[in-house]
Amino acid sequence: MHFQPIEPSAGDAYLSQAEGGGAVSREPEPSTALDPFDDVFGSTPASPTEHRDAQSAAHPSDMRRLQTEHATAGYREGVTAAKDSSMQSGFDEGFSLGATIGQRAGQLLGTLEGVSDAFKGQTSEAALAAEKLLTEAHEELSTTRIVSPEYWAPDGNWTFEVKAGEGEDVLFPDVANAHPLIRKWNDIVDEHINLWKINPSILDDDTGPRLDAMADEPLISSAPPAAKKPLDW
Template sequence: MASNNALDDVWISDSDSHDDKLSNDINKLRENHLKSGFLDGITQAKETNLQKGFDEGFPQGALLGSQVGQLLGLLQCLDQKYGDQDESLRQDFNTIQKEVRINKVLTKGMFNEDLNLVGEHPLLAKWKPIVKSHCDKYSVHTSV
């Protein structure tokens, strides 16, 4: 009865099958370790860069969010109190809600390659005087 295992064959030389099998096993093991190390390195780099990007971008994003929130809040308060009699105020409030959504405020085109805002944000530059004019009209003192 013939054996299917090449290691059981007494006529096969040690250098033939055994070395080939060992060499294949070592190559597979090496390949698996390389893949694992590569994936670990990529994962670590992504996590490091993601955290760095968040740490660098968060203060600017928070500042923009605060400014947008202040403008929206002021117009919303004025609209609640005076919107029924002031169609211009009501229209501005409805428009600002559409224009200053997060996906429009934080668009890539507003920032340089280092993700820094260059100058004043165009939407804030547009809406600050509009909100200020409504605040002035109703004697609301603000630093907008």
């Protein structure tokens, strides 16, 4: 009969050591067999639902919504208060300055248009030069070119050098005359005024002749009056 060999157990090792043998005690190795119930009863990480519940307990669900609403309302109130305190004053200053610059540009264009109209119908070199000069002036003295970011900062202040004309305060006419485009065309117009012997002071005289207003007279038609027909009810 064949007997299957028996593996030495931990108890045999201890007995051998007690009897004086040189055997060394060995600790039992952990079992590497898979537990069929490990995936069912084993430890699992914390549930995400429990984590969200803990956050909800610390931060109510409507806290974020309330913060957003209050931040939006505060921003709107701040913008409204800033508009009430600074919009009107900024508009008044910008309107007055823009009107002064526009008036000066209009005077320069009007002078050049007068010179060009004096040569209307002519084909001489002076007439062509006056027409070309007027075209360039209309292009450079346009609103788009005058208020371009090249000459103005985002906050509305000018970026070119301005010197006070009279006194220590800088006035709007000083800013208008110091604008690079206005200053350039002011020199060109002065040259043509001296060239064609133009007297600009005539434009300042309000006592010149004026056309009398025509009296309103009833219109007289030469066509015979049409006979009135009775209304056909």
